[in-house]
Amino acid sequence: MKKVAWILQIICALILLQTLYFKFSAHVDSVQLFTELKMEPNGRILIGVLELIAGILLIIPGSAAYGAILATGLMTGAVIGHITVLGFADERLQLGLLAIAVLVMSISILVIRRTEIPIIGKVLAKRISN
Amino acid sequence: MSSKLSIDLHKLAKFTNIVIPIIAILFFLAGIYLSFYFHFITVTFIFLTVINIFYLNVQTHHSLLRNFGILGQGRYMLESIGPELRQYLFANDTEERPFNREERSEVYRKAQNIDSAFSFGSQGNFDATEIKLRHSLFPANKSKMKPFSVTFGEERGIANTYTIKRPVIISAMSYGALGKPAVQALARGAKMAGIPMNTGEGGYPKYHLAEGVDLIFQMGTAKFGVRNEDGSLDDDKLRDLANKDQIKMIEVKFSQGAKPGKGGLLPKEKITDEIAELRNVPKGKDVVSPTHHLECKDLESTVQFIKKVQDVSQLPVGIKMCVGSFKEVRTLIREMKSQNIFPDYISVDGSEGGTGAAPKAFMDNVGVPLYPALHNMQNILVEEGVRDKLKLMAAGKLINAGKMLVAMSLGADACYTARGFMLALGCIQALQCGNNTCPVGITTHDPMLQKGLVPDEKAVRVKNYIENLEHDFIELLTATGCESPRGLTSENLYVPEGTNLAACIHQLESASSN
Numbered sequence A: 001m002k003k004v005a006w007i008l009q010i011i012c013a014l015i016l017l018q019t020l021y022f023k024f025s026a027h028v029d030s031v032q033l034f035t036e037l038k039m040e041p042n043g044r045i046l047i048g049v050l051e052l053i054a055g056i057l058l059i060i061p062g063s064a065a066y067g068a069i070l071a072t073g074l075m076t077g078a079v080i081g082h083i084t085v086l087g088f089a090d091e092r093l094q095l096g097l098l099a100i101a102v103l104v105m106s107i108s109i110l111v112i113r114r115t116e117i118p119i120i121g122k123v124l125a126k127r128i129s130n
Numbered sequence B: 001m002s003s004k005l006s007i008d009l010h011k012l013a014k015f016t017n018i019v020i021p022i023i024a025i026l027f028f029l030a031g032i033y034l035s036f037y038f039h040f041i042t043v044t045f046i047f048l049t050v051i052n053i054f055y056l057n058v059q060t061h062h063s064l065l066r067n068f069g070i071l072g073q074g075r076y077m078l079e080s081i082g083p084e085l086r087q088y089l090f091a092n093d094t095e096e097r098p099f100n101r102e103e104r105s106e107v108y109r110k111a112q113n114i115d116s117a118f119s120f121g122s123q124g125n126f127d128a129t130e131i132k133l134r135h136s137l138f139p140a141n142k143s144k145m146k147p148f149s150v151t152f153g154e155e156r157g158i159a160n161t162y163t164i165k166r167p168v169i170i171s172a173m174s175y176g177a178l179g180k181p182a183v184q185a186l187a188r189g190a191k192m193a194g195i196p197m198n199t200g201e202g203g204y205p206k207y208h209l210a211e212g213v214d215l216i217f218q219m220g221t222a223k224f225g226v227r228n229e230d231g232s233l234d235d236d237k238l239r240d241l242a243n244k245d246q247i248k249m250i251e252v253k254f255s256q257g258a259k260p261g262k263g264g265l266l267p268k269e270k271i272t273d274e275i276a277e278l279r280n281v282p283k284g285k286d287v288v289s290p291t292h293h294l295e296c297k298d299l300e301s302t303v304q305f306i307k308k309v310q311d312v313s314q315l316p317v318g319i320k321m322c323v324g325s326f327k328e329v330r331t332l333i334r335e336m337k338s339q340n341i342f343p344d345y346i347s348v349d350g351s352e353g354g355t356g357a358a359p360k361a362f363m364d365n366v367g368v369p370l371y372p373a374l375h376n377m378q379n380i381l382v383e384e385g386v387r388d389k390l391k392l393m394a395a396g397k398l399i400n401a402g403k404m405l406v407a408m409s410l411g412a413d414a415c416y417t418a419r420g421f422m423l424a425l426g427c428i429q430a431l432q433c434g435n436n437t438c439p440v441g442i443t444t445h446d447p448m449l450q451k452g453l454v455p456d457e458k459a460v461r462v463k464n465y466i467e468n469l470e471h472d473f474i475e476l477l478t479a480t481g482c483e484s485p486r487g488l489t490s491e492n493l494y495v496p497e498g499t500n501l502a503a504c505i506h507q508l509e510s511a512s513s514n
């Protein structure tokens, strides 16, 4: 199972990190998205930085669960964005599906690594130890 | 606590459980109509809602979480830091166990060579249960005090006797229970102070040998380091070890105060490749030693086994035991008498003794505490007329000179302590010895935690502790009017009624008057 988690982590990290190029270089499409969300430019940079952190945490062995939590949060936000503002038309469909894919994968990582989740992990491991 | 409070808590929990999803929805709306940034909070509350639903409806393991949801978690979080809160905030100086803050800080001060003069008065409880030494109107003359010396093996007249010059020895703690830097620090400190160190039942004492300290090799019931496949004694391996200059005595462990009647236990978290190799055991499984030595089936074979170890090793050989039944001890001593075979020492371990890991049921419920056990052992040996055939040692919280002298008054020739030395190494009594998470690097094999324990630094503390213990020891001994601890008897003790020891003294008195 740990192997599956690792594969998912790497895929998630790659997807998260490759979109950063568009965000940080202020690519017109990216700027367009965040303008619609009324978050341009600060939100674009903030989300980009958070995605960068999530990507890095996902590929460091000890912190994969933290990375997955952050990624799950960010992708939940992205999906909300698509549903409420951006829509799923044309190339937005691909972006939206990508966000959903990363969301599903990071939730899967969390399920596999459930005992590593801070605080809740102990409950999921069916053991409260002191 | 009034029931009102708990009802309030219940209401609060219900309220929280409803409010969390409502907040999520409100922020979702704010995210849509005001600013997308609000969705950061939306997402957080969606998470909390999901966790809460899971706690309340899905998981079945924790009643508290099932009833109260996320608020119940607060209790678990508090509970998990409870020991720390109690230790640092709420517990009195004389309240904690196994060692209260007073007792611990006395060791810390000795280890760091800090003056231990105190003002105004003792924190002790003088009404109830504390055993005191009786001082004499005429204290001994310090210059006339006999230097401390106990020679093991002299009774048998063997060539390789071993003499200790200081009243305290480092008690058995295996490499395994302890991490490498802790073993190194103890060994170095013991060497500086010129006292021996017991290896514990951890197999071949690789790191102990490397430090050049005098060693008492302990053979546990699993005989790590000197065993055949089937758990019997490998004579050649024992002979090879005993031939090493540094190995001065052999200790056959019958039982240990923290888990009498149960074999040693090393949790799998603490079994590294090296430890698996030194003990010759598999990784990934708790190592549980047998409850007793394969060779020791009854009284006769037990005494024979002691003889065998003496013959093979050609060294003084002691046995370590926690007393269960005095009757049984007496029959054992009688068997020794009839075979005319005696161990060179018996080490009595009180049931209050420490351990790296032991089942709680055994730790709390089995065995006789040190003082009564020792007192009875001494009496049995005297009554059977064999007290001069062997030495008596004692262990069980003897971490200061006062307690050591009590043990000596009850018959001990020398004292062992394990936890005293752990405290000297900087133990903060975090009670994590079995989890490989010792925060001060003593009982862990995690290099990150071991970093905190610098052997050279702590070796000096071990040495200081030994020297300051001895200093107190001599001062107190002088006050009793005795020139040597051999002059001490239970008459030198004030034993309050109501203590274990008082009961046991009365029992013996009435038995002898009948």
Ligand SMILES: Cc1cc2nc3c(=O)[nH]c(=O)nc-3n(C[C@H](O)[C@H](O)[C@H](O)COP(=O)(O)O)c2cc1C
Pocket: B171, B172, B173, B174, B177, B178, B199, B200, B201, B202, B218, B220, B253, B255, B256, B257, B264, B320, B349, B352, B353, B354, B355, B356, B395, B396, B397, B398, B399, B416, B417, B418, B419, B420, B433, B443
């Ligand atoms: C961490 C630790 C490891 C121990 N390992 C052993 C051991 O290997 N063999 C043994 O006979 N006793 C072992 N003991 C018990 C001690 O040697 C000693 O008998 C007991 O702790 C009583 O002394 P104390 O109260 O001064 O600590 C261990 C104790 C501790 C705290």
